[in-house]
Structure formats: C-alpha cells, structure tokens
Amino acid sequence: MTQGEKITVENGKMNVPNHAIIPYIEGDGTGPDIWAAASRVLEQAVEKAYNGEKKIVWKEVLAGQKAYDKTGEWLPNETLETIRDYKIAIKGPLTTPIGGGIRSLNVALRQELDLFTCLRPVRYFEGVPSPVKHPEDVDMQIFRENTEDIYAGIEWQEGTDEVKKVIDFIQNEMGVDKIRFPETSGIGIKPVSKEGTERLVRAAIEYALNEGKKSVTLVHKGNIMKFTEGSFKSWGYELAEREYGDKVFTWNEYDAIVEEKGREEADKAQKEAQDAGKIIVKDAIADIFLQQILTRPKEFEVVATMNLNGDYISDALAAQVGGIGIAPGANINNDTGHAIFEATHGTAPKYAGMDKVNPSSVILSGTLMLDHLGWREASELIAKAMDKTIASKVVTYDFARLMDNATEVKTSEFADELIKNMG
Ligand SMILES: NC(=O)C1=CN([C@@H]2O[C@H](COP(=O)(O)OP(=O)(O)OC[C@H]3O[C@@H](n4cnc5c(N)ncnc54)[C@H](OP(=O)(O)O)[C@@H]3O)[C@@H](O)[C@H]2O)C=CC1
Ligand SMILES: O=C(O)CCC(=O)C(=O)O
Numbered sequence: 001m002t003q004g005e006k007i008t009v010e011n012g013k014m015n016v017p018n019h020a021i022i023p024y025i026e027g028d029g030t031g032p033d034i035w036a037a038a039s040r041v042l043e044q045a046v047e048k049a050y051n052g053e054k055k056i057v058w059k060e061v062l063a064g065q066k067a068y069d070k071t072g073e074w075l076p077n078e079t080l081e082t083i084r085d086y087k088i089a090i091k092g093p094l095t096t097p098i099g100g101g102i103r104s105l106n107v108a109l110r111q112e113l114d115l116f117t118c119l120r121p122v123r124y125f126e127g128v129p130s131p132v133k134h135p136e137d138v139d140m141q142i143f144r145e146n147t148e149d150i151y152a153g154i155e156w157q158e159g160t161d162e163v164k165k166v167i168d169f170i171q172n173e174m175g176v177d178k179i180r181f182p183e184t185s186g187i188g189i190k191p192v193s194k195e196g197t198e199r200l201v202r203a204a205i206e207y208a209l210n211e212g213k214k215s216v217t218l219v220h221k222g223n224i225m226k227f228t229e230g231s232f233k234s235w236g237y238e239l240a241e242r243e244y245g246d247k248v249f250t251w252n253e254y255d256a257i258v259e260e261k262g263r264e265e266a267d268k269a270q271k272e273a274q275d276a277g278k279i280i281v282k283d284a285i286a287d288i289f290l291q292q293i294l295t296r297p298k299e300f301e302v303v304a305t306m307n308l309n310g311d312y313i314s315d316a317l318a319a320q321v322g323g324i325g326i327a328p329g330a331n332i333n334n335d336t337g338h339a340i341f342e343a344t345h346g347t348a349p350k351y352a353g354m355d356k357v358n359p360s361s362v363i364l365s366g367t368l369m370l371d372h373l374g375w376r377e378a379s380e381l382i383a384k385a386m387d388k389t390i391a392s393k394v395v396t397y398d399f400a401r402l403m404d405n406a407t408e409v410k411t412s413e414f415a416d417e418l419i420k421n422m423g
C-alpha cells in the first residue's frame with residue numbers, strides 16, 4: 001500500500017504532498033456504484049498527468065447507512081475529526097428521510113466544518129442533450145450560502161410542547177396575530193446574518209475578480225422576507241462598495257444616480273464602469289431570476305444567494321445543461337481552505353446497486369477538488385476525456401434516453417471509456 005501524507009495549511013497557504021491522503025465518504029443508495037467509478041477515473045487522471053509522480057491515497061471515512069451499520073452512529077465524530085485534520089474530502093450522496101428521522105447529514109457536515117460556500121458551477125459539455133435551445137449560453141458559478149437560512153432545519157413539529165412554546169412566545173411577547181392556524185402549525189426559523197452574508201458575497205466577488213467575470217448577481221426574495229433576504233441584498237451591496245469600491249459598480253450606486261441625476265446619467269456611469277473593467281454587482285428577485293436564467297442566461301455569470309434559493313437554482317440550472325447527472329459541487333471554507341467536494345444530486349435510491357446512473361457529477365466534483373489542490377493538469381485530462389466520450393455518444397441511461405443513436409453504457413463502463421479517452 002502506498003504511504004501518503006497529509007495536506008497541510010500554513011498561513012493560509014495549502015501544502016499538497018505528492019502522495020496526498022484524501023478522505024472519502026462512499027455515500028448511500030447509488031453512492032457505492034458512483035464512487036467505484038469516480039475514484040478510478042480520478043486516480044487514473046492523476047497517474048497519467050504526472051507519470052506516477054503524484055498520487056491520491058484514499059482514506060475511507062464513514063457517514064450515513066454504512067456508518068450506522070458499523071458504529072451505530074450516522075455521522076461519527078471520528079469522521080468530522082478526520083476531515084478537519086486532513087483538510088479536504090470528497091463524498092457521495094447521503095440519504096435524508098422526509099418528515100421524521102435524522103436531519104440531513106449533508107447539511108450537518110457543512111455546518112460542523114463551517115464550509116460556508118457551496119460552489120456549484122454550471123456549464124455545458126458539447127453534445128449533452130438539453131431541453132433548451134442554447135444550452136451553451138449557460139456558464140454560471142453559483143455561490144450558495146451553506147450554513148444559514150431555513151435550510152439549516154431550525155423547526156418544531158406541529159402538536160409538540162416546543163411548538164406551543166414558540167407560538168405562545170410569538171403571539172404573547174411579540175404581538176404577532178398572523179399565524180393563520182396556531183393550533184395546528186409547525187414553525188420554522190430562518191436565520192440570515194450579516195457575517196454569513198458578507199463572507200459568501202466576498203467569496204463570490206473574489207472569484208469574479210480572479211476569473212475575469214463581468215458580473216455578480218445577488219439573488220433573493222427581499223420584497224417578501226425583508227429582514228432576511230432583503231438584508232442579504234443590502235449587506236451584499238454594502239460589502240461590495242466598502243471592500244471593492246474601485247473594482248465594482250453596484251446597482252445600488254446606479255439607483256442613487258437615477259435619483260439624483262436621472263436614468264441617462266446612471267446608464268452612462270454603468271457603461272463607463274464596464275468599459276473600465278469593473279464588475280457589475282446587481283440583484284434579482286428569485287422568482288423572476290428563475291425565468292431569466294431560461295430566457296437570457298448570458299446575462300448571468302457569478303450568482304450569490306442564500307441556502308434554499310441556491311438549492312432550487314442549482315437543480316434548475318443543471319437541467320438546462322443536461323441534468324443532475326452532470327452537476328458538480330464543492331463545499332468550501334474560503335478562509336481556511338477546508339473543503340468537501342460532492343455532487344449536486346442525491347442518492348437516487350431506485351437505481352441503487354444497478355451500476356446504471358451517471359457518475360459524472362462526482363467525477364466533475366473531483367475535478368474541482370484537483371483544481372483546489374493545484375493539480376490542474378489532471379482535471380484538464382478529465383474534462384477533455386468527458387468532451388470526447390460524450391461527443392462519441394457513449395453515455396449512461398440519463399443521456400441515452402434523450403440522444404439519437406447513443407450507446408448506453410453502465411456506470412462502470414462509462415468510467416472505462418473516460419479512462420480510455422484520457423489518451
Ligand atoms: N448532497 C446530497 O447528498 C444530497 C442528498 N439528497 C438525498 O437523496 C435522497 C433522494 O433524493 P431525490 O429527491 O430522489 O433526488 P436525487 O437527486 O437522488 O434523484 C432524483 C432524480 O435525479 C436523477 N438522478 C439523480 N442522480 C443521478 C445520476 N447520478 N445520474 C443520472 N440521474 C440522476 C434521477 O432521475 P430519473 O428518475 O429521471 O432517472 C433521480 O430519480 C433523499 O434522501 C435526499 O434527501 C438529495 C440531494 C443532495
Ligand atoms: O441533504 C439533503 O438531503 C439534501 C441536500 C440538497 O438537496 C443539496 O444540498 O442540494
């Protein structure tokens with residue numbers, strides 16, 4: 001067995017040894033099928049890109065059903081400690097029961113390790129079947145806040161003593177009389193903080209600056225949820241102007257010019273800012289945004305949004321470029337460099353153990369991981385092999401059912417094909 005070394009971080013700089021140990025969670029449902037395929041592709045890409053000089057040394061950590069069966073715990077503390085210690089991990093999907101049962105282990109991992117950015121890049125691979133006319137116009141990076149919002153699961157069930165206490169408090173201490181059916185309501189709480197918003201928006205703007213993007217769009221439902229989603233928008237604009245004043249032009253500034261000097265002057269100021277290479281920081285209300293990503297996707301590049309909006313938007317956008325089978329993601333703490341890479345999709349239980357589903361989301365999450373480690377040559381090999389394989393129409397069931405004259409292959413065979421096409 002190859003002996004590996006830990007990835008370390010010193011003064012914010014990541015040191016990646018040639019034989020880097022990377023913890024992985026296999027995942028529930030289709031997780032084992034996908035992981036078997038994805039891990040082979042990632043290993044081979046590193047092997048080929050560096051002629052054996054660099055290697056991934058996998059270290060399994062347990063979560064989900066496998067953890068429960070072996071240890072009696074769904075998310076053992078040892079798993080969290082190992083990921084903290086080794087800095088980087090990659091995972092398959094984990095099941096969350098609807099209604100009762102355990103809360104999301106996926107959310108727990110993000111919260112426990114404070115992985116505040118969920119980065120979900122959405123771009124088109126030539127030849128992938130899509131329901132829209134111009135899927136190639138979609139090239140967006142979703143920065144989804146990953147630790148707050150209603151998604152964090154602070155809620156109380158209808159009929160419990162806890163929910164009665166909360167409803168009594170809201171009605172009697174806060175004077176709220178708008179709970180329509182107080183005797184039969186469940187209650188959920190949606191915390192959205194200034195700190196949480198600022199660190200997410202900062203990560204999005206930094207990304208836009210580093211990658212030469214032209215805009216960052218803050219997506220919110222601030223007209224209805226004024227002090228959570230509305231504040232997300234205001235705090236985002238304030239941060240952009242305060243920390244990046246000379247590099248951005250915001251729609252907040254635009255509105256102030258309209259007020260003072262009229263729209264023509266505001267348009268002129270925005271045009272000047274664009275010509276000077278500044279990033280336009282704008283915003284969109286979530287409902288119309290979901291229409292506009294379909295009708296004019298070219299207008300959006302980097303998107304910063306809250307947790308639940310980001311969850312909806314990332315599945316919707318994935319559909320535009322071929323579906324959830326090819327939608328990667330990364331959960332990152334941009335301050336410490338800690339990260340867990342994972343697909344956007346879930347465990348797809350009806351296909352578990354059938355060697356059937358598309359492993360591309362986890363494979364592409366792996367390429368994000370390789371980029372994060374600075375092993376770009378390996379991630380480029382995979383991206384090229386993905387282009388070549390899809391162009392040759394050798395695909396898993398999800399693409400095959402939408403393509404003419406495709407050859408449908410199993411999860412493991414798709415991995416074989418990618419490895420063959422790495423050249
Ligand atoms: N980060 C995580 O670990 C996540 C976990 N989950 C959890 O997963 C479980 C199942 O959730 P569910 O809502 O069914 O969502 P899933 O994403 O698991 O599956 C929904 C549908 O998406 C398609 N799909 C999913 N994965 C793939 C793939 N690899 N290749 C091709 N198609 C795919 C299938 O569509 P079709 O039937 O059309 O073929 C599938 O039926 C739940 O417990 C949920 O909480 C959900 C999301 C993320
Ligand atoms: O944790 C879950 O079960 C669902 C998570 C999810 O949908 C997501 O992160 O996109």
Ligand SMILES: [Mg+2]
Pocket residue numbers: 311312315344
């Ligand atoms: Mg989701």
